[in-house]
Amino acid sequence: MSETIERIKCLIIGSGPAGYTAAIYAARADLKPVLYTGMEPGGQLTTTTEVDNFPGYPEGIDGPTMMVQLQQQAERFGTQVRIGMVTNVEFSDEVGGIHKVTVDNSTKIEAETVIISTGATAKYLGIPSEQKLRGGGVSACAVCDGFFYKNQDVAIVGAGDTAAEEATYLANICRKVTMLVRKDYMKASKAMQHRVNNTKNLEVLYNTEVDEVLGDTVVEGLRMVNNQTGKKEEIAITGLFIAIGHKPNTEIFKGQLDMDDTGYIITKGKSTKTNKPGVFASGDVQDKEYRQAVTAAGTGCMAALDAERYLATIETEVTA
Numbered sequence: 001m002s003e004t005i006e007r008i009k010c011l012i013i014g015s016g017p018a019g020y021t022a023a024i025y026a027a028r029a030d031l032k033p034v035l036y037t038g039m040e041p042g043g044q045l046t047t048t049t050e051v052d053n054f055p056g057y058p059e060g061i062d063g064p065t066m067m068v069q070l071q072q073q074a075e076r077f078g079t080q081v082r083i084g085m086v087t088n089v090e091f092s093d094e095v096g097g098i099h100k101v102t103v104d105n106s107t108k109i110e111a112e113t114v115i116i117s118t119g120a121t122a123k124y125l126g127i128p129s130e131q132k133l134r135g136g137g138v139s140a141c142a143v144c145d146g147f148f149y150k151n152q153d154v155a156i157v158g159a160g161d162t163a164a165e166e167a168t169y170l171a172n173i174c175r176k177v178t179m180l181v182r183k184d185y186m187k188a189s190k191a192m193q194h195r196v197n198n199t200k201n202l203e204v205l206y207n208t209e210v211d212e213v214l215g216d217t218v219v220e221g222l223r224m225v226n227n228q229t230g231k232k233e234e235i236a237i238t239g240l241f242i243a244i245g246h247k248p249n250t251e252i253f254k255g256q257l258d259m260d261d262t263g264y265i266i267t268k269g270k271s272t273k274t275n276k277p278g279v280f281a282s283g284d285v286q287d288k289e290y291r292q293a294v295t296a297a298g299t300g301c302m303a304a305l306d307a308e309r310y311l312a313t314i315e316t317e318v319t320a
């Protein structure tokens with residue numbers, strides 16, 4: 001007996017702000033979306049306590065609550081939210097073709113359109129004291145959390161363009177920023193280095209790494225080590241920002257979708273279209289520039305509209 005494979009009009013992969021916003025729009029357009037949450041239901045915002053910059057929450061909101069509300073909004077219009085991890089995809093090259101998707105290595109699904117919202121994971125140093133104080137003063141997002149450290153002393157780890165950008169961003173808000181660079185040079189562009197070096201309250205320490213983040217429940221200080229001399233030094237800080245890069249969650253799409261050299265999905269022009277017809281990408285998985293909840297939500301909306309228009313075009317061609 002041949003197995004019956006479920007056919008879905010609009011499959012959404014990922015349950016962050018991009019995925020749920022795509023679901024709200026797709027459900028209201030009657031695309032009957034099915035959304036798979038992945039290993040982190042609610043996405044990156046479930047790892048933060050305070051979201052102060054998402055429009056519509058004048059008092060701010062904690063990340064997990066905001067994501068539950070987004071899920072409820074998506075479900076209100078009929079989105080089916082399912083726990084599960086997409087483990088394999090076979091995207092069609094044909095306009096109107098059917099995309100084959102496997103969930104949890106077992107369940108097969110066929111989808112007319114797919115919206116990828118699998119996000120990007122911030123890299124951390126991986127040392128125990130850093131992991132213990134994540135959300136207690138250790139953050140991977142200066143633009144998100146810098147404001148909480150207004151007029152305080154903070155440190156940032158990293159040496160690339162993003163680290164340099166975030167260090168100068170923090171220097172505008174905080175009293176003093178100490179930037180730890182592992183090598184004896186910065187990877188950031190000359191222009192960014194110039195900005196860093198010309199920022200008065202920003203001190204760069206080369207050949208310097210984190211030895212331990214100090215504090216029991218919140219960050220109180222940092223023990224640094226010079227990797228050339230072995231000399232250790234402690235400074236008092238209230239916030240530690242890790243800016244050593246992000247890894248886009250795109251492993252399963254490799255070889256099928258166009259990506260840049262760091263694995264972010266490339267979308268066409270101002271749209272969310274990928275190189276495969278009927279496959280769209282939204283949120284951090286296709287955006288290494290802004291990486292904010294509101295921009296992820298914005299592109300989630302775009303992806304649902306792009307999917308709806310794609311399906312409408314196909315139906316018009318079939319009936320013409």
Ligand SMILES: Cc1cc2nc3c(=O)[nH]c(=O)nc-3n(C[C@H](O)[C@H](O)[C@H](O)COP(=O)(O)OP(=O)(O)OC[C@H]3O[C@@H](n4cnc5c(N)ncnc54)[C@H](O)[C@@H]3O)c2cc1C
Nearest residue numbers: 014015016018038040043044086119144283284291292293
């Ligand atoms: C500590 C921290 C604090 C932050 N604070 C703020 C803030 O205050 N304001 C702000 O605007 N932004 C903040 N951000 C950034 C914000 O969280 C992201 O920009 C936003 O969550 C990106 O949304 P997304 O939907 O693209 O992806 P994500 O939120 O990363 O969600 C990705 C989703 O995809 C799922 N997934 C991945 N792979 C698969 C798969 N194979 N199958 C199924 N599902 C899969 C995951 O389970 C997850 O649900 C913060 C980020 C961090 C790390």
